[in-house]
Amino acid sequence: MVSLLLIVTASLFFTGIIIRTKSILSGRKGPGIFQPMKDIWRLFRKGSVFSETSSVIFQIAPSIYFASVLMAIFLIPFGNMPGIISFKGDIIFFAYILALGKFFNIISALDTGSSFSGMGASREALYSLLVEPAFFILMGSSALLTGHTSFHEIFSSLHFGSHISYAVGTLAALVLIIIALVENSRMPVDDPKTHLELTMVHEVMILDNSGFDLGLIHYATNLKFAMYGALIANFFLTPGYELYYSIPIFIGVQILFAMVVGFVESFMARFRMNHNPQFIIMLTSISLLIFLGVLLILGKFV
């Protein structure tokens, strides 16, 4: 329950901090950190417009997408407190409930019949496909290290001891940050600010969505960011901390994560589209390093 509340809280200001960081770094004052939420609230009060060529898929997809993200958040623990749902093997459930949401997002983009949306859908599908091995090798390594297969048990029995474990923890945080960037369509893989349909990945898929549905999709993106932030924070919330330590650590990690994203987006150009797969496959290699580190820690090398 604590984790759900905290993730929802973080989702309220996460995108705002990214935008504020970018504004300040480009010499502008920038909007308030709650502006993205105000925009979403504005969208929630609007009706949706549906194209005549689209079917029911297009209408239900945003809700399914939002529900899938919410469901995934229910699984996230907070320190040694389990999430709302916790069971053995929930790391696999986590990955595939998110994939289900994405699947509906993709087929709803195809449903519009727009050539832009189709292009975006194909790109998004490719990148999600390439991210998956990295996530599973990372979570699999954690499972191997701790001997458990649920988020709660993994994080509550994870503790840093040797030098290698610190290295593994850092790499895991890095992998999660990049996965979050890819999954949320941020730089350097996608440019959320662009107005050019031809270069978009995620944005072009939701071009036809409007009003409440668009608000849901935007808010789901905020939640997803906070969710990945929570996963990263969990790596640093060693069990035993009291709430008055762990909550500030959690919020601190979220803010730092948002600022890192803003910083990256300010000082580099996005990749050329055909460099993205290489970049994402690199994640798998880093995950393999983590796996190697875990094998070293466990002394399983012969």
Next chain:
Amino acid sequence: MIIAIKNNQTIPLQSIPVLGYEDFLSLNTSYLKDEAKHCLNYFGYPTEGTLKLICCVANDTDNTIMISSCVLNQEKIVYPSFSAQHLSFHIFERELHENFGVQYSDHPWLKPVRYAFNRADKNSEIANYPFYQIHSEELHEVGVGPIHAGIIEPGHFRFICNGEQILHLEIQHGYQHRGIEQLFLCRKSLLQKSVLAESIAGDSVAGHTTAFVNLWESLCNYKADDDLQFSRTMALELERIAMHTGDLSAICTDIAYQLGSSVFGRLRTPVINFFQEWCGNRLAKGLIRPGANHFHFTEGLAEQLIKVFDAFEPDYLEAWNELKELPSALARLEKTGVVTREQSASIGTVGMVAKTSGIVRDIRATHPHDLYQKLNHQPVIKRHGDVYSRTQIRNEEIVQSMRYIRGMIKKIPEAIKDRAPISSAQKNSFVISLTEGWRGEICHCAITNETGELIHYKVKDPSLHNWLSLALAVRNNEISDFPICNKSFNLSYSGTDL
């Protein structure tokens, strides 16, 4: 038999040699075998029930322009095309076909240019235009526009793609045809004509208006004094700095490089604001008038401009150094959207596109007008023809233009209070005027009748030649790289649609 004139020179219409079509064709296409020559303008106008064609070819080595003409009887004859000999004529012949229904036997593609109101075939409409198609299960089409995706103008791009790769791009214009050339004939007052010239393309106000006033003054046998020449040259160079800086910002925006986008965007503002200080309009409208200068460039303005430049230069150079050393930016810019030298020469590109593919084609050096005659301009030439070359040339031209302006304001000409009023235009004359705008060579031609009234006015924006180079540059590139290619060319829609 051949008449060679200088830039901004008025000649009697009778002195232009009239050739038979065969000779006309072989003469003009043989000129273009030499790369130092290119076609400036090739157009027709109806006269006494016939169609008269005039072709102007520039010789860059001896600063001359060769003019020749041909009379077509309006019979249904199918002519061999110039384009089959040299592709750079393709756009002019498409225009002749569209406006006057001239038939060609071997033109590669008589696609309509701009759907002029007075076109020959009124049934040919933009709404029923059959786009080029390739039928295949593997390929898909993507249409972009004609509703703009930002603040740019309406144009339609039809891509045929194999996955992410562009096989073919077709560019469609004519969505905002205003009939500018015809309006030049209808508007009788000189002020109306000047305002019209300013409205050809909002981003090249100084370029098009300078071409118009030089043409008009030559037609009226009026010699522009130092003060007039100074303000025109100054406006052209300031416009170049402002537009190039804005383009650098837009290029950074397209590759999502926020720092460059915001710094260059901010730097453009003081330069165009200086126009506001000078003439009361940020786009320099009202500044350039035939035979008149309402806004003398004073010592006070010079001091102000020095201040603007002193603030501009360090920030600009710092931002440029960041951009040119940023690996992620270079990865996007280098080897993207390449126009080879061969392509560039064959389609007769001008301006930045020609200069970035290694062709020296700069009116300021080859056909100088105004103060460029004393400036000894050295064109900036790049060889790779990619997006990065077109980014680099902007940087180098900005630095060069600032140097020119800093030199120019050391010697500001005296204000002239009472200029002689401009007389009326010479009768039965032909005049051609060339100006190097920031985009490239702007060419205006005019023909007057026996009372000194305009009977034909021809405007050519550099974009007219260069759109095809964009279509060629994006082939085999990724479709997601199209916006950055398009921005690096930054061609004019309104200059083409007229």
